[in-house]
Amino acid sequence: MHAFDYVRAKDLSGAITSGSRPAAKFVAGGTNLIDLMKSEVERPAHLVDINGLGLAAVERVPGGIRIGALARMNDVALHPLVQQGFPAISQALLASASPQLRNMASIGGNLMQRTRCTYFRELTFAPCNKRDPGSGCAAMEGENRTHAVLGTSSSCIATHPSDLAVVLAALDAVITLHGRDGERKVMATDFHLLPGSTPHVEHALRHGEVITAVFVPDAAHASHSSYLKVRDRSEFEFALASAAVGLELSGGTIRSARVALGGVGTKPWRSREAERALIGKSPATATFRDAAEAALTGAIPHEQNRFKIELAKRTLVRSLTDLAGGAA
Ligand SMILES: Cc1cc2nc3c(=O)[nH]c(=O)nc-3n(C[C@H](O)[C@H](O)[C@H](O)COP(=O)(O)OP(=O)(O)OC[C@H]3O[C@@H](n4cnc5c(N)ncnc54)[C@H](O)[C@@H]3O)c2cc1C
Ligand code: SF4
Known part of the structure; x- marks a missing residue:
């Protein structure tokens, strides 16, 4: 493993100062970063531990809930405020x-x-524009069964792996960041x-900035929301296709709707x-199928992942059907 030094930040301003040094990286749970350091994909010179910043609360704030960036996935998934007001968040975390x-x-x-x-x-053997800019993309002609069909480019077709x-993105969440400029x-959709x-x-975070919290607004479609994840095995696996949906129904009509897909987009x-x-x-069913067709318009498959287009459509139709109480 590449040599690095380690500092445990005592407060936010200390974290930002330490994390703003060249080649510094924050570490929270370490479940992704340490893996990547072992394989030398990530080679930070300074590791800044932010677990002492006290950013783990889940609390009600005016207009919604605020989830601290250091809250653990399980604690958030099982929190009553999340389970009651934002069931899709809980379901996505528990499926992760x-x-x-x-x-x-x-x-x-x-x-x-x-x-x-x-x-x-x-x-050792694969070109990858994401890891080594300008080197090429081995997935274009290689193993691409799990790759994206939406938002791809000629440089990269990798999916974003997070369920949460x-x-x-579906529920209009807002991410709070703190850096040297305050x-x-x-918006989660722009992050x-x-x-x-x-x-x-890959994201809007500037070097040295800390994610401190996520705000999710209250809404009828948020309290009536769900997350459906389709994967190769039922545990310990990333999505082939997933759908986060929220519906506000009244008088037999859909008043508001939120839709986001996972496993198929970059x-x-x-x-x-x-x-x-x-x-x-x-x-x-016809309405839900129309929505699914609209969602996958513009999808571009590669050799092994064409099946994802129909899979994503069916995932969305099924999740909307289930959420509407089988009304379809
Ligand atoms: C076997 C396996 C299966 C998995 N399956 C799933 C799955 O099905 N679905 C899913 O969504 N995820 C899955 N994951 C990923 C897992 O959820 C992530 O590894 C985890 O959420 C990362 O959180 P962490 O706190 O450990 O991050 P770390 O590893 O500590 O950090 C990851 C990155 O985030 C940065 N970072 C961390 N916190 C902050 C912050 N507050 N501000 C700024 N930067 C920060 C770090 O600098 C680093 O670059 C899986 C992981 C493994 C190993
Ligand atoms: S799909 Fe993206 S991450 Fe995968 S090899 Fe190509 S450039 Fe790299």
């Missing part, structure tokens, strides 16, 4: 990783985790970036096209 990992892994780290594309982690991030807020020609630039994939296809309609 394993109980041991969820007890270690933090919310901020979950949003920042890096792709599971095999070539990204394989230093898909729900946060506090700023970024992760499309690969374009710079797939190594970033958590909010589909406003699908939402437009749902709003004002009655919950029925």
Whole structure:
């Protein structure tokens, strides 16, 4: 492993100062970063432990809930405020990783985790534009069964692996960041970036900035929301396709709708096209199928992942059907 020094930050300003040094990295649960350090994909010179910052609360604030960035995935999943007001968040977290990992892994780290594309982690034989900009993309002609069909570019087709991030994109969450210039807020939908020609630039976080919290607004479609994840095995596996959906139904009509897809996009994939296809309609299979067609418009498959287009459509139709109480 590459040599590094370690400091445990005592407060936020100390963390920002230490984390702003060149080649510094924050560590929270370490479940993603330490793995990548062992394989030398990540080679920080300074590791800044932020676990002492006291950012682990889940609390009600005006208009919604605030989840501290250092709250552990399991604690958030089982929190009554989350289970009652935002069931899709709880379901996405419980469908992630394993109980041991969820007890270690933090919310901020979950949003920042890096792709599971095999070539990204394989230093010895595979070109990868995300790991080594300009080197090429081994997945284009190689193993791409688990890769993205939405938001891809000629430089990278890797999916974003987080389940939680898909729900946060659907539910209009806002991420709070603190850095040398103070506090700023970024919509969850804008936090992760499309690969374009710079797939190594993955998110809106600036070097030295700490994610401190996630705010999720109250809404009827948030308290009536769900997350459905389809994967190769039922535990300890990333999504082949997933759907985060929220519906406000009244008088047999869909008043508001939120839709985001996981496992198929290079970033958590909010589909406003699908939402437009749902709003004002009655919950029925034909409506849900229209929404699914709208969501996957523009999908571009590669040799091994064509099946994901139909899988994602069926995942979305099933999740909407279940959420509408089988009304379809
Ligand atoms: C076998 C396995 C299966 C998994 N399955 C799933 C799954 O199904 N679904 C899923 O969503 N995830 C899954 N994961 C990923 C797991 O959820 C992440 O590893 C975890 O959430 C990362 O959180 P952490 O606190 O350990 O982050 P760390 O490893 O500590 O950090 C990860 C990155 O985030 C940065 N970071 C952490 N906190 C902050 C912060 N507050 N501000 C700024 N930067 C920060 C670090 O610098 C680092 O770059 C799996 C992981 C493993 C190992
Ligand atoms: S898909 Fe992206 S992460 Fe995977 S090899 Fe290509 S550039 Fe690298």
